[in-house]
Amino acid sequence: xxxxxxxxxxxxxxxxxxxxxxxxxxxxxxxxxxxxxxxxxxxxxxxxxxxxxxxxxxxxxxxxxxxxxxxxxxxxxxxxxxxxxxxxxxxxxxxxxxxxxxxxxxxxxxxxx
Amino acid sequence: xxxxxxxxxxxxxxxxxxxxxxxxxxxxxxxxxxxxxxxxxxxxxxxxxxxxxxxxxxxxxxxxxxxxxxxxxxxxxxxxxxxxxxxxxxxxxxxxxxxxxxxxxxxxxxx
Numbered sequence: 001x002x003x004x005x006x007x008x009x010x011x012x013x014x015x016x017x018x019x020x021x022x023x024x025x026x027x028x029x030x031x032x033x034x035x036x037x038x039x040x041x042x043x044x045x046x047x048x049x050x051x052x053x054x055x056x057x058x059x060x061x062x063x064x065x066x067x068x069x070x071x072x073x074x075x076x077x078x079x080x081x082x083x084x085x086x087x088x089x090x091x092x093x094x095x096x097x098x099x100x101x102x103x104x105x106x107x108x109x110x111x112x113x
Numbered sequence: 114x115x116x117x118x119x120x121x122x123x124x125x126x127x128x129x130x131x132x133x134x135x136x137x138x139x140x141x142x143x144x145x146x147x148x149x150x151x152x153x154x155x156x157x158x159x160x161x162x163x164x165x166x167x168x169x170x171x172x173x174x175x176x177x178x179x180x181x182x183x184x185x186x187x188x189x190x191x192x193x194x195x196x197x198x199x200x201x202x203x204x205x206x207x208x209x210x211x212x213x214x215x216x217x218x219x220x221x222x223x224x
Contacts, residue, residue, distance in 0.1 A: 004155065033212055042203055042215040043156070087155070091211070097163055099146045099207045100171070103155035 002026045004104035006088050011110045012078055020073045020107045022088035033101060034062050034073045035087040043087055047073070075109075083111045116140065117216035119204050124221045126191070126198065134189045134219045136204035145187040146205040146213065149173060156203065162187055191221060199223045 003025040012018040024032070031050040035043035049055055049064035049071060061074040075082055085106040092102060120135045136145065147159040158171030162181040176195025181187055191198045204216040 008153075031211060042218045043213075045208070045212045045214055048210055048212055089156075089213075097144060097161055097169075098211045099144055099161060099205060099213050100158055101156075101213060103157070105153060105155045 002090070002092065002102040004088055004090055004102055006086075006104040006107045008105065009108045009110070011112060013112050014078055014080060016078050017074065017076050018078060018109065020075070020086050020088075020109065022071045022073070022104060024069050024071070024088070024090045024102075024104075026090050026092045026102060028093035029066060029090065030093065031091040032062075032064055032071050033089040033091070034060075034071075035089065037085045037087060037106065039084075046086075078111045080111050080113065083109060085109070117204055117206060117214070119202075119216035119219050121219060122217065124219060126221060126223050128223055129193045131190055131192050132198075132221065134191070134202055134204075134221070136187045136189065136216060137185055138187075138206060139185060140206060141184070142206045143184070144207055145181070146207075147171075147177075147179065147187070147189045148203045148205060148215075150201040150203060150218075159189065159202075 006022045034046040037043040047062040054063045059076045064071045085108050087106045088104040089101040118137045126132045144163045146161040148156040150156045157173050159177050160179045162168035168179050178190045202219045205213040
């Protein structure tokens, strides 16, 4: 089966840095994705890692360690608008359709002023 | 305006009724996907289609049906056989990097 774990909730203050962790156990691995989802809206794509290491994109960075089955999303200079749910998703077997992702339950981040 | 269009945004259904959710795209993508999201749960794949006139079951296909008669359209029918249909339904395409991008979603409530 596919198992993807991330914390249910996190809180932080405006201007701070927060790290959201994700661990996974899947049958095969072909990439890890992070999405942001505001309440009542559809998820939007943030980042993609398929090789080990850090990918930086503005205030957001994502890290992957395939040997440890571990990823994190790092959010810097937090803003109130960053309050949202952050979803970790894994693509399993290389032979499966590209859009078949397995999602964690999401981490609800609340940013306080 | 390009992209994925889902309708309706909100839908109410009585128990025992079938309901069809629309998903249309004008991006000329071959593959289309339907996911379901429940509160506190991860998104789960219902059905997907990689080409016209072909579709495959995902992880939770029971109680749902789809068709893919046109490239632009991939409607999802929630049948009366679906025991817990209240959920947020998301249609998706794959982007150039293989990431999913979603329509605005349809929120179905069974009364």
